[in-house]
Amino acid sequence: MALRPDLAIIADAVPPGARVLDVGCGDGELIAALRAKGVDARGLEIDPANVTAAIARGQSVVQGDANRDLADYPDDAFDYAILSQTLQTTERPDRVVDELLRIAPRAFVSFPNFAHWRVRLALLWNGRMPVTRLLPVAWYETPNIHHVTVSDFRDLVRAKGIRVERVWHLSGDRPTSDAAASWRAEHAIFLVSH
């Protein structure tokens, strides 16, 4: 099965030999791709069925909650921390970003852009919380408790003095230009550092 496009971008950007923690690693899809290119990748995942699947694949994954359990890792334990499609589900995304950059000097953070034109249009015309391809769950049961836009995230990292090393914008699973990304990107991947 082809790797999810945002994961493929991250897998491509991590150099072989790096030590990586994938926070919210699911059943280990990205870890498998990283290990295949010689990356020492480990995971943290909240769902025990996913953790079991990842360990059954021979991966090192710990059942835990990104809101609390990142504290158990020492400073700079990894070269990269990865948080893909999980930021918007955390209790305090700002603190999670701090933790990512405590346990690693660099972090990949990817999230669905809540300012994508479809989302804006749905809210504007229907007056209802949007249900889209990347945000498929109704407001009352969505795990996405902190919707975030590309501009919001840029504001957050600027306020924290965090450096943005690189950004990838995706639309319909394909890269889209940075111009008007706030409107046009369904999905953003940031590589940030201290």
Add this chain to the structure above:
Amino acid sequence: MASLLHQIQHQSVTIAAPLALDSGQSLPATTIAYQSYGALNADKSNAVLICHALTGDQYVASDHPATGKPGWWARMVGPGKPIDTDRFHVICANVLGSCMGSSGPATPDVATGAPLGMAFPVITITDMVRAQALLLDHLGIARLHAVVGGSMGGMQALAWAATYPQRLGSALVIASAARHSAQNIAFHEVGRQAIMADPDWQDGQYYGSTRAPTKGLAVARMAAHITYLSEEGLTEKFGRRLQARDIKSFGFDADFQVESYLRHQGLAFTDRFDANAYLYITRAMDYFDLADPHDGRLAGAFARAKDVRFTLVSFDTDWLYPTSESRRIVQALQSVGAAASFVELSAPFGHDSFLLDVPALDRLVAGALGSGF
């Protein structure tokens, strides 16, 4: 009867060199009884050591010589099983202090030839591991692909990583802990007192006599057995149902099914276990605290074990070694940068879940052993 138990012949080796123990005492010679399954490969890199629990034995995947029952982990170990004997050379040794052929309280004194009884030195979990290392030296196996254990077996796997980190590739620790809690010690003390309060115990020198402390040992087993099950499991299995009667007897017979079950478990246990061995092994577990030699910092125990891959599994209904104890180990491992996996599985059987039908555990064990091989 204990006397019959000690007449069984087991495959064993005797290492004539003295074995220094944590207590400061030493054993002049150490006998280790063991079973092995599957072929050792040419470069001796496929050995997996399975460590058994308190009342377990080396017959992990073969019929028990006293009871005739299948091996205690036959569902996990064998050709095509999660611990695949077509791939791995599996070794399981009877722990030091036990009663299935390894040195223990029934071992004869070299001078007098009489069983040592309570003159056998108190041993620790790490002493058990040292004895296993002697066995591997004898077998010419320098390094283990993995050490696997549940409950007290998990404690040995942890002690392996702490004591001989260069001798194992990975440690698989199931339903276990890095220390015995006050509650764990308390339950064990109930069991020991039941044995020692039995007049047939005779200060441990019952081996040559016609009497053995089977009543005390049975009570010890009954108390311990409760701790291996979940309240939910007991309720589901027995509830308040009466045993072979329609009305309460207003007496002290086993009115309830759960009483009858426990009495049976207690009695059956005395056919396959020695009371003194029970005292010694429970003591070893109570003394277990991997953080103790490191000023209470568990991470200190794993400082040299960074290159060992750890997999820890707990069960949500296990109140004997609860998930919090596994998490504590994971935190210590993460703080030293060791590769660790951990998951809490959902299973209804309490502590005993590690021995029973939990398909997710099978997948985990296979995965944890398969990688890097």
